[in-house]
Amino acid sequence: MEKDEGQEYLRSLLNKDIRILITDGRIFRGAFKCTDQHQNVVLAQTFEYRQPSTQQREAAAAAAEVAGRSPATLTMDLTSRYLGLVVVPGHHIIKMELEQFASQVRNAPAATVI
Amino acid sequence: MADFGIGVPDELARLSLGNGAEQQASRAPDMNSAGIVAVDITDRFSLAVKTLEPGELVKDEFFTLFESVGALEIMDPKMDSGCIKPGDEFEELYDVRQPLLPEEVLGIIDQLICHEMSWHLGYPLSQTLFTSVYVEALSMPNPVGIEQAIFVRDPKDKSNDQPMLQVLRAYCLGLLKACGYVNERVRAEHSYEEEDFVTNTYNRTLLANVPTDAIRAAITEAKGLLQKLRSDSGHSYRAEVIDALEVRLELRDIFLQATECPQYIKEPNLAQIPWQQGISLLPALKSTHHLCKPVDDSFSAKLQRKLASTIPPRPIVQLGFDDAFENLTRLFQDGLEIIGVLQYTDTQCLQACVSALQSKKPQPLVYVRTLLQTFLFDAMEVLGSMSIRQLIDDDLSIITLPASPLLDRANDEIEVVHDPRFIVSQQMEFFRQRAAQPFLDILRTLCQNRCRVRRTLCHTVRAWDNLQVDAEEVDQVVQAQLKESPLSHMFLDATQHADSLPLSLSSWAYFYKLRQMEWIVQLGFELEVYQGDELAGMYWYLNYLAKCRLRHLERIKSFTVRRAEEIRALKTHENVYAGLQTRQLERSLSFVRLSLLDAAATWELSDALSCLYTVLGRLGLVKPPGRPYSNDEFRYELRMKPFASIGLPELPSFEDFTAGTKQPGTSTDDILEYCERSLMGAKRAFETMTRLPPAESFSVGSHERWLGTAKNALKSCIAAGLVVKTIQVALRKREKADLKFKVEIPTPDKAYHDWWLIPKLTPLP
Numbered sequence A: 001m002e003k004d005e006g007q008e009y010l011r012s013l014l015n016k017d018i019r020i021l022i023t024d025g026r027i028f029r030g031a032f033k034c035t036d037q038h039q040n041v042v043l044a045q046t047f048e049y050r051q052p053s054t055q056q057r058e059a060a061a062a063a064a065e066v067a068g069r070s071p072a073t074l075t076m077d078l079t080s081r082y083l084g085l086v087v088v089p090g091h092h093i094i095k096m097e098l099e100q101f102a103s104q105v106r107n108a109p110a111a112t113v114i
Numbered sequence B: 001m002a003d004f005g006i007g008v009p010d011e012l013a014r015l016s017l018g019n020g021a022e023q024q025a026s027r028a029p030d031m032n033s034a035g036i037v038a039v040d041i042t043d044r045f046s047l048a049v050k051t052l053e054p055g056e057l058v059k060d061e062f063f064t065l066f067e068s069v070g071a072l073e074i075m076d077p078k079m080d081s082g083c084i085k086p087g088d089e090f091e092e093l094y095d096v097r098q099p100l101l102p103e104e105v106l107g108i109i110d111q112l113i114c115h116e117m118s119w120h121l122g123y124p125l126s127q128t129l130f131t132s133v134y135v136e137a138l139s140m141p142n143p144v145g146i147e148q149a150i151f152v153r154d155p156k157d158k159s160n161d162q163p164m165l166q167v168l169r170a171y172c173l174g175l176l177k178a179c180g181y182v183n184e185r186v187r188a189e190h191s192y193e194e195e196d197f198v199t200n201t202y203n204r205t206l207l208a209n210v211p212t213d214a215i216r217a218a219i220t221e222a223k224g225l226l227q228k229l230r231s232d233s234g235h236s237y238r239a240e241v242i243d244a245l246e247v248r249l250e251l252r253d254i255f256l257q258a259t260e261c262p263q264y265i266k267e268p269n270l271a272q273i274p275w276q277q278g279i280s281l282l283p284a285l286k287s288t289h290h291l292c293k294p295v296d297d298s299f300s301a302k303l304q305r306k307l308a309s310t311i312p313p314r315p316i317v318q319l320g321f322d323d324a325f326e327n328l329t330r331l332f333q334d335g336l337e338i339i340g341v342l343q344y345t346d347t348q349c350l351q352a353c354v355s356a357l358q359s360k361k362p363q364p365l366v367y368v369r370t371l372l373q374t375f376l377f378d379a380m381e382v383l384g385s386m387s388i389r390q391l392i393d394d395d396l397s398i399i400t401l402p403a404s405p406l407l408d409r410a411n412d413e414i415e416v417v418h419d420p421r422f423i424v425s426q427q428m429e430f431f432r433q434r435a436a437q438p439f440l441d442i443l444r445t446l447c448q449n450r451c452r453v454r455r456t457l458c459h460t461v462r463a464w465d466n467l468q469v470d471a472e473e474v475d476q477v478v479q480a481q482l483k484e485s486p487l488s489h490m491f492l493d494a495t496q497h498a499d500s501l502p503l504s505l506s507s508w509a510y511f512y513k514l515r516q517m518e519w520i521v522q523l524g525f526e527l528e529v530y531q532g533d534e535l536a537g538m539y540w541y542l543n544y545l546a547k548c549r550l551r552h553l554e555r556i557k558s559f560t561v562r563r564a565e566e567i568r569a570l571k572t573h574e575n576v577y578a579g580l581q582t583r584q585l586e587r588s589l590s591f592v593r594l595s596l597l598d599a600a601a602t603w604e605l606s607d608a609l610s611c612l613y614t615v616l617g618r619l620g621l622v623k624p625p626g627r628p629y630s631n632d633e634f635r636y637e638l639r640m641k642p643f644a645s646i647g648l649p650e651l652p653s654f655e656d657f658t659a660g661t662k663q664p665g666t667s668t669d670d671i672l673e674y675c676e677r678s679l680m681g682a683k684r685a686f687e688t689m690t691r692l693p694p695a696e697s698f699s700v701g702s703h704e705r706w707l708g709t710a711k712n713a714l715k716s717c718i719a720a721g722l723v724v725k726t727i728q729v730a731l732r733k734r735e736k737a738d739l740k741f742k743v744e745i746p747t748p749d750k751a752y753h754d755w756w757l758i759p760k761l762t763p764l765p
Helices: A003-013 A054-067 B008-015 B042-050 B102-120 B133-139 B163-188 B212-231 B239-259 B268-287 B301-306 B321-342 B347-358 B366-380 B388-399 B409-413 B420-446 B450-482 B504-526 B532-569 B578-618 B632-639 B654-662 B668-690 B703-733
Strands: A017-022 A027-036 A041-050 A079-088 A093-101 B036-040 B057-059 B741-744 B760-763
Touching: A003 B042, A003 B057, A017 A041, A027 A079, A027 B042, A093 B042, B102 B163, B102 B239, B102 B321, B133 B163, B133 B301, B163 B212, B163 B239, B163 B366, B212 B239, B239 B268, B268 B321, B321 B347, B321 B366, B347 B366, B347 B388, B347 B420, B347 B703, B366 B420, B388 B420, B388 B504, B388 B578, B409 B420, B420 B450, B420 B504, B450 B504, B504 B532, B532 B578, B532 B632, B532 B654, B578 B654, B578 B668, B578 B703, B632 B654, B668 B703, B703 B760
Parallel strands: none
Antiparallel strands: A017 A027, A017 A093, A027 A041, A027 B057, A041 A079, A093 B036, B741 B760
16 A cells, blocks of 8 residues: 555544454444544544353343244343543554444445354 | 421432433443444454554644543553452352351451441542442442332342341441541541541442431341340351340441431530440440351452542452441440530530540541531521621620620611711621621631641631721721720830820730631641741740730730729619620630630740740750751741731741840840749640639630640640750859750640640750
């Protein structure tokens, strides 16, 4: 990628809502504000989303079984909390996603679940 | 009758934005919203950033690097509260369902008591009560009614029915509700978050939605359970443990009632009941503590992650039970004592009472201090029933306006605009409006922590300086209307006008200003503001202020005496108010007498101590520490900063200060002799003071404390006398050799009196 192209691309992402999956499985969602060569990313108005713990999964599976539903198709809410302004260090980033309105995406939508 | 603050906070808590539960969680966008698609940009992004130079940034132009300093660094264990060490669990795994032994419930409760007291002492809830899994289970999600406030949020779950868990639940409910009241009280009044108390509840409501009655019913129910257990032989619980649990539930109930005591502001006897009951119950709490079996697992620092705070978990505060118990005892005792201020006698007794309470060591807890503020100022009324006008008029009539036509309420009835009484009434109203704030500020200031008291006084003293100027204008208008005659009296210097007008209002303001200036210096001693070698100078300045107050009081006295003579000259049948007026004048005269004694004692003792420290300085026994960047003049300027802007009394020049402190023309022997004489004078004054009955010492309601303080000052005089003697003897024996003493200046907590620091001399071998 050329330098100009790279910068322009990054600049086009500024203030867009971004989702970042990090090494410990958490997802951060916030407005993209800043980045550098090491891919350290600053997000504003960030929420943290955490996958349910093993214990919670088991409890939910047990509950589903009692209710007579199949635990295989179980959906669980991610636990979330508000963090505000955060820096995500580049070396912890596993995956990044850009949020777009479905109506504005011309191509077929990519996978929605990380 | 209005409910003083009780019930209202509940309503407000529900309205308030900062306190509503789950306000931010509800805004969290859904990750699986239908209208939004997430496009993977991982590869493109990482390629793009590689084109950047080292140190080069791509950033939003409104985003400043300054802001970025405040950003949380994810995965940094010191900043990121969600960061988990490998092998550790994010959630606390303790199960609130598990059955508990009565001893264990006792252990948890006593630990909660320690945490509650830590919170009262200034630690945040996050590191104290909110580390309990049981507290967490009751608070989150926020229960909307008592039936939801159960450990396992499933009404069908049988574990909720275990008697021991029900006892613990009732205790926790009472605890949280009481904390809610305490928090609202502290929030509603004036205190300093950084210094006194953390009111942050991290988005927890502290059961604001659960009515107190329901909680008290739950406590009663739990007590009933315990009683049933006692008569039931089908278990192996020890009776003494069951008793201990009941004591704790009872105390919880009592404390809840105590937090509601402001509603009895007009019936102090009723308000005192829960505090008294609490005090009588406390010994039983302490004596059963040894039965506890601690359950440390039920407290976890990890719970802090669930709070609305981005701070990573901090360690749990560990306060020992004995310390906690001592503070709890103090809370109840001080709580009971402050209700004493509701027994109003007069403004001076009130001030004495408040100031005696606040100078207690250790100072009453923040909650007690804010409760005192509620009593004093709630609903624009003082002590729940007095208007500010009543208070100011009462004070004026004690100090400078006894039996004065200026305070006659009948003046308000006059509607003829040219009538002098109309003008007087108008002027007085203007003055009251002007004086109300500074006057109430004195009481309000006294309710703060000691450091703040001094700091705030430095500001209020300036307000009083301005008030004095305004008062003088009012005085002149009023004087012209009433044609007050000047008084030729003997206390004025020949240089001043032989005739003098009473200037009652400004002289009232001047009196308060002087007193506050003295307090500032005295609190400086109490708070260890000054270093050893500065004491001579600061006592010298205190002496200067006391001298001013004494002269001023003599002036006030001469007018009061004249007024008394005037009233006496009137025939009784001509004056229907004679009885009332005589009483007021007598009260004024006793106040002047007390103040004269106090000012004289302060004058003499500060004079003596200034001399003593001067001598110690001369003998090289108190040495200045090395101060490479300071000199005496700069330091003088610094110490006198609060007083520099005050017009009257004028700030002594640095030269006068140096001459007064160093006394260059006087020999050490003479200084010591003079010092001895001053100490005798001070001793006599303090002795006379200690013999005054409560009414004449204006300490009704706090006489014991007041007497204790006066006696401690007397002890200081005696101790100072001994020091002077020791030095005199040593000087006489001395043959060219240096004096061999070690001088130790006690810290205020080791001195007899916080304001009188008497050096301790230990002979060196």
